Amino acid sequence: MKKETILLVDDEKEIVELLDIYFSNEGYRLLKAYDGAEALSWLENEEVDLIILDVMMPRMDGIAACMKIREERHVPIIMLSAKNTDMDKINGLSIGADDYVGKPFNPLELVARAKSQLRRYHRFNKDTPVLVEEHTMAFEDLVIDTGKHEVHIDGQKVKLTPREFAILELLTRHQGQVLSMEQIYNNVWNEPFLDGGNTVMVHVRKIREKIEIDPKRPRYVQTVWGVGYKLDGPS
Structure with a gap:
């Protein structure tokens, strides 16, 4: 069975490597990017099932990247951010994110949220074949x-x-x-x-x-x- 692909986007390489371990152990295929522009480059050639996207990054931040992705794609996006106020979460969700997780976070909780988003995405995506x-x-x-x-x-x-x-x-x-x-x-x-x-x-x-x-x-x-x-x- 084809593995589901997750794109991890965060300028903190330690976080990307940590999440790589957790999601790989769950059987997912991982792509890694360290800013929004690099994430968009991956999406030009790769089919991705879920994106985990940090807000604060160099070159292109997560907000700009999320808005750009939403112009063409409906793939689930989970935003990560050290900004945890209600307004920050509302802003993240209003620009097209499906979920918002504050830093620091429990990797197991993020994995659970990712699985939930993937289930919901495939359930309502009628074009998803068996x-x-x-x-x-x-x-x-x-x-x-x-x-x-x-x-x-x-x-x-x-x-x-x-x-x-x-x-x-x-x-x-x-x-x-x-x-x-x-x-x-x-x-x-x-x-x-x-x-x-x-x-x-x-x-x-x-x-x-x-x-x-x-x-x-x-x-x-x-x-x-x-x-x-x-x-x-x-x-």
């Missing part, structure tokens, strides 16, 4: 390994029955597309639908109980009333 590499498919924090027949949510392994796995795999392969109960039943059970609607409903409910934080408000497997189910973020 990532497929050999036997692995991913959607948000849901990862399906068809080779090993394993499912992971937020890095935690989830045990599904063979039928449940087959339904989830089918929905993932058709991410964003609504599949009727009959289509699901025919593909998973390989027999005439007849009255298989209840069977599909029961299995979907069990899948939600295992992969959703709140099965009554599903984040992954969405119901399209009167039609069927789809794997997609909330509309």
Whole structure:
């Protein structure tokens, strides 16, 4: 599965190197810049999923860089600054930042905030496809390994029955597309639908109980009333 890329921008090299360690340990690909102009140069040739951007830097500061980035890109931006007044935070958010973290900060908290921004970005970015590499498919924090027949949510392994796995795999392969109960039943059970609607409903409910934080408000497997189910973020 393709690694998500984070661009770290701060003129304090110690901070950049520290964050490099924390985010690398979480499996992210890191790009490093030490002022706003260098950050913009990276963006000319690289696809970036998240930017962590310091406010006070030489050549081009974070405010100017953020405004320039927002002219063309909607990538999440977390601003870092030693200025921690409410007005500073409001100014940072008003020019297009998605979050604002004051210095000094806890690196683990910044990692958590970055993960939250990445989840939100991919959930609402309807152009984000399911990532497929050999036997692995991913959607948000849901990862399906068809080779090993394993499912992971937020890095935690989830045990599904063979039928449940087959339904989830089918929905993932058709991410964003609504599949009727009959289509699901025919593909998973390989027999005439007849009255298989209840069977599909029961299995979907069990899948939600295992992969959703709140099965009554599903984040992954969405119901399209009167039609069927789809794997997609909330509309």
